[in-house]
Amino acid sequence: MKWLELHLDTQPAGIEPATELLSEYGIDSLMIDEEGDFKDFLENNHQYWDYVDDELMEQMHGKSRITFYLEDSAEGCNTLAQFRIGLSAFKKQHPEYAPLILSMENVEDADWENNWKQFYKPMEIGERLLVVPEWEQAQEDGRVKLVLNPGLTFGTGSHATTRLCLQALEQHIHGGEKVLDLGCGSGILSIAALLLGAKDAFACDIDDKCVGVAYENAALNGVGKEHYTVRAGDVLSDKRLQKEFGGDYDVIVANIVADVIIALAPQVGKLLKKGGIFLCSGIIDDRAEEVREKLVEAGWTIEETRSSEGWFSYLCR
Template structure:
């Protein structure tokens, strides 16, 4: 079935009147994008981001949107006509609801979930790895294949921060290592470590969606729970999860953001085995020296620095 995706541009004050108008027409399944929620997220989650695209901030400034879906048939177009009439009445009765402009996209069922996949192709990373989407086929040659379905989590391998960490990882793993992946997302880094020859890996993330996604990606690569363990928890704030993790890791990975890495630095020594490596990435360029300073203050020596597209990664040891 084809669908019509309709968007009504408004502002924060107009969200309730627009939603009420649609509900009166029998349209209750709406998606609301509210500028104030976007700003609240930015204000209350500084630890999870370092950079917000200026175009995105400008787009969200003073703008809110209500999205709803109608079937692309006679009934759906008739309902859209009713919405247009009701929208005109709302414009005439109120002047505080923004533009109330309605736009439309044509969608098919498959588009919602699968269209993004066409942009994700096999990628050669470093000297040894080839990241392959589950739905693609590729000639690996002499490279190690890493099959991945990122699902709804961060970590497709396409972002510079992930590539920097993978490049450092393929140099760090030579065989038999015990690996810890902090902020694992799709599991790409810890699974790559196992594919490169690590003996075991533990992966942790605060997002419970990562539990199934990481295990599913491990299975795609022939990796079982005998060598791979995924946990959900906040390593920074939860002593219990820290106790579960223990220590003695040969490689500890953290592809997150600067503030979280800075928070992790004091506990790195307790996680690493003697001679172990701490690989951290996800550091935007204007925070790179700040993170480096915290690493040095904790007694870590930065053995290698990598950068690409305004992002930095460090390989460190005590």
């Protein structure tokens, strides 16, 4: 039997939560490597060494890695695909555990691509949208078709938080809008808005890989840079990025995490036109009431609440 060897890199504080996440998918046989364990070994086993080179110390610096194995089979690949969806949501909920990078040994990248892609199919969203993975075919049925290739870094659009945003956008984009997409990832929300009729969109994400991925997805859908701008940076602290935002947006969408939405709530209104909407998602159910209260404190009126699979979104004016 062949096995896939997988590694999940995280912060030391993320080891226990990440192992609990793996357990939810039936993955309980793990090996954990940490810098602290390595240093403890060096400290308590002087009799076995007298010199440790700088390269080895650098390799172990800040290292917290979970190693696990899955069968190299359809069942194993299905488990891996489902875990990848769960990991995407986990990353949104817990940015403090970054990098949360999943990597694989003993299989070529092309094999991984082919294995995980088979589990993503076209998805109908609301009344108007159809999200189609680039490698799939879909019948033309009058819906607005959004072609997407998220790569291995960003979500596919299948997660509940993304679907909630897409459902709201298809109801509130009527044509000619200016859109700001905070935490854009693959660009799915801002590109969807443009395909639904928005005139211009500005998108950003803290992960600098977003720029290439979002522009590539825009090109797949015939969206050019004259109407679409993508940048990388921290929406809360990057002054240059904040200056480039400009203002007068009709729609601002933030599919991020509760803490960032709470921090944005008092600030983001100045970027909107009068009567514009702030759509926020990525809110886990046990933080939903807290986020609602903070939005109201910041002066927002919550006009629509959506929920799915334990996640919430709010549409505010």
